Amino acid sequence: MKTTFASPMLRLRLMLLRANPIVLAAAILMLVLTGGLAWTLRTVWTMERAQEAYAAQARQKTPAAAASAPAPEPAPAQAPDNLAAFYGALGERGGAEQQVKTLFGLAAKSGLVLRQGEYKAGHDRNAHVYTYQVNLPVKGSYQAIWQFAMAALRAIPFASLDEISFHRDAIGDATVEARLRLTLYLRDGTAQP
Structure with a gap:
């Protein structure tokens, strides 16, 4: 077969x-x-x-990098030096309004629609530090909002980004609404403790 x-x-x-x-x-x-x-x-x-x-x-x-001259160890900073550096890094209390103008300028450069913000001044008696809290509702693309937030932190080194929240009406929308809460840490110009 x-x-x-x-x-x-x-x-x-x-x-x-x-x-x-x-x-x-x-x-x-x-x-x-x-x-x-x-x-x-x-x-x-x-x-x-x-x-x-x-x-x-x-x-x-x-090993090649280790064979080159060893880097000297930096001397540890003394406590008063750390405190002086801390207060030296703070912004001036009288310049808070100028920093808000900087934020609005950065938002415009990022192509964001920045509505009127909310502002709240505060003072920490123990640290002898003034705070200026800024709540900003912004509208734009997700990437533009993050670029604005990072640019704000670079431009104002004594600011902190405390909160950021996003809202989008529909999944396909390119425009996002966000709320950023920044805090500016300020000194009043007098001698610090």
Whole structure:
């Protein structure tokens, strides 16, 4: 008896027709999951090899850098020096309005719509520090809002970004509404304790 290619194909087809559809679907799913797992493991192994090569390269560079002149250790700062540096980093209390103008200018550069903000002055008697809290509702793209926030912190080094919240009416909207709360830490210009 002579067998041809059609004969095994016919047997396979008959076996598939007799098979339970649920078992067949489960077998196909298992094949797909096995292939996915193999692909994921291959990717992880490739990443591990690349990371090991990078670490080996870094280890080779490290001894050369260590062989050069050792950097002198900086002397630890004294407590009065730290306190003086702290008060030296604070902004001037009389310049708070100018800093708000800076915020409005940065918002305009970032392409944001900046509505009127809310402002609240405060004083911490123990630290001898004045605070000026600024709540700004802004409207624009998500990226522009973050660029504005980071630019504000760079431009006003004595400010902190205390809170930022986002609101979008619909998922597809490119425009986002956000509320930023910044605090400016200020000194009054008199001698500090």
